[in-house]
Amino acid sequence: MSEGETVKNEYDELRCTINGTDYSIAAPPSERLLMILRDRLGLTGTKRSCDIGRCGACMVLIDGKSVNACLAMAYQCGGKRITTIEGVAAGGIDPIQQAFLEEGGFQCGYCTPGMIVSVAALLGEHPDPTDDEIAEALSGNLCRCTGYGGIWRAVKRAIEARRSAAT
Amino acid sequence: MLLNRASVGERWRIRPDGPAKVTGSLEYLTDMAREGMLHGLVLRSEYPHARIRSIRTDQAKRLEGVHGVLTYLDVPGLNAFGIARPDQPVLCEDRVRYVGDAVACVAAETPELAARALALIEVDYELLPVVAGPIEALRGDAPQLHPQGNALHRTSFRRGDVEEGFKQCAHIVEETYETPRQMHTYMETEGGLFVPEADGRLTVYSPTQHGFMDRMQLSRILAVPQQSIRVVSSPIGGSFGGKDELNVQPYGALLAMHTGRPVKIHQTRWESVRAGLKRHPMRIAMKTGTDAAGRLIAHRASIVADTGPYSTLGAEVLNFATEHVIGPYRYDHVDVEGVSAFTNNGMSGEFRGFGGNQAIFALEGQMDRLAERLGMDPWAFRKLNLRRPEDPGPFDQPIAATEGAVKVWEAIAECSLWLERGAPAESGQAMLEPWIKTGIGAAFTMHGAGLGVGIPDPAGGRLTLAPDGKIEAAFGYEEFGQGLIATLELMLIEQFGFAADDIRIIIGDTDAVPDSGSTTASRATSMMWKSLRRLKEPFASRLLERAASVLDAETGELRLGEGGIRERAGEALLLTYRELADAEQSPIRCETSFSFPTSPTDRVGAHFMYTYSAVAAKVELNVLTGRVKVLRQFHAVAAGPVMNPQGYLGQIEGGSSMALGFALLEDAVMEEGRYMTRNLDTYLVPTIADQRGAVDVLPIEHLPEGDEHGPRGIGEVGSVTLGPAIAAAIRQASGKWVTRLPVDPASLQETPVFLSEAVNGG
């Protein structure tokens, strides 16, 4: 099908929920979610850095699990519940984000949305993760600025904050 | 006291740019979009070295939706760029010298169309022999890459008579060290938005470390006055030196001017790898000797750097390395020679540490080897040969004296990590698997700040009481993550007594800020501090005088405070800044400009101000895999007062992570001028799993009485010292000397005794 053709077949329609809103997006089935978010919807909090699933800058939640948006294609997102960094912050600053602020878990900030999404996925699954689990869950998120010291501190603080909020 | 959140109390603050960063709402320049914008792409050379016979663009131009296909014929001004010497073609005319050379650029309505147009451009190349390394480049029969030959720059420094010196030596160590082509790997690749404005000007939204330098270079290329270009350059998703030079700006600017429409460019990682700068790979041969008691007598170093196809700051990096292979030690006889050679490899240029990383790895390696040869403790050996505060600098130049060297030396000598090194190894070893070995090492750095003698190094800034009552601080520095905005805010609060809410910080926009020089060479914090010190008296007294006349009071009864003018003796708020601004006809404004302090010498590249750092590191080596983990680090940094504790800690932690990568993981591998590592699947930077060990940072704030220079730079030194400390720790763990970085795990693999016993039947 060439550009600009108006007749669409059913596969051109991506229906999914993004940050709580239902969307119906005209996109070819192989278009990558990262481009749909950034270029079609203007959700630029999800970052682009390697395009091959190795840096985590593009991390989003799909049904609560962390997924590299640069690897997910439109057809894989049909009917899914997608949360981007904008959705994490929808109800005001989340305790994870607050922890990153307080501990200095970022510098240039370019890896930060993806990093926070990965932390959200981790803590969603393991509220009290071990260091091994933290390292495993975040090893797909590269940060070139911080050396990860502030990120370790922020994750620990976020765990604490969620624990004390829960009790 | 170790630097951490608990130890610094209220000075640990949430960064003003933080909330927008953690919520994803901060718009980076590569996030920008405009209605009707076009997408730009650059066609880069297929070959590391070739003559261009012809470039045909007709087919690409005929494609519907393509609005611009530009070649060298379309460059109205100077078809070249380069901060120090403009010799890199914007668009190549008759020859390509590396795989990142740009041959054409296109702008089209969608990225897909732009890619199709690029594929339709036909370039006819005639292959030329590839100059694949600096040693080949300097051979007499090598193809010459530039009219002046293949040596970009040569350096030398001599003191005494090194041959005579070696004759007096009881111990001599000779070694050759090699360092990798490290990639900056800023997470945000190059790009931005280029907007032709209705009034004929051009706005360039694209990351850089020096907006005014970009503006000057772009004005030369476009053949327009500088004033008709506005460069907006912050925020930046990481730079580390890599975005100081122009990258995609010429193409975005040319395409926007040509099409009259906004053009967006955002490079893929592979485009970034291929075209972007890297750290200079260096080969440093050293011969260093002592007398029988361990006193250094003679030191010779010869540096060969691979600078790639064009100049950028290659000469300056070599100058820096030449100074830093001498370092903080005393020798009577020194002989250094350096050469930086053009090759058909990737571009080398500015990168955090600026040639110091390579130099210090080699120099500290010599110190460890000599100490061992002498049977001395390596740290005691350094002390014996360490500079005194009043000693001249490495080039025998006058420098700003501090006691930093001896203080960081002492901090390591006393730290628990170093004391553990001397503890009997067996007790620790007994608890480990037999194939796990540990070791502890330490290294020392004396790192120059500022651009050094011979390079214009302007600085300055402006304070204004704006019409809306905000105190506006305008500086021509850039925020690429280091925390410059936070540092400036804290300085304004602490030095003037303003509240955070009173302040508006303006950076990264050539229309709105004075030229403060480049945000590079660990200089911005020092220069902001000095600017504020120079502005404090005039700005405060102007505000107080005006307030006194409004209030009909004496200036002596007033002071600057949070929210406005307060009574000197008490807390009462007498006049808000807003009220003061309302009472004024025109904004109250003070500006300062000066130069970064330099040494009174004519030795080009010599520095005046230095930061001293020393690091102890503990590593764990698995001899079955050859893999090394860094378990603990202790950094002592003497850089004057800590301006922004969180930023300081972050610079040392982040810098040391780059050093860890430099030592253990990172190399942009090239074969015959082509990159083998094209993305982050093969170019490996440290992950959180590599950074599980504690990093302790001890700032040493002491400065001599009467010191006028305040905080020294800390932006780079963190990336320098850990590498050689890891190498020393590996020596203790494995008994092997590391001469080449990144360490090859295969070189550290062993068949452990118990396995060889099993194989041999015990």
Ligand code: FES
């Ligand atoms: S951009 Fe998706 S993982 Fe790097």
Ligand code: FES
């Ligand atoms: S903060 Fe810059 S990459 Fe993580």
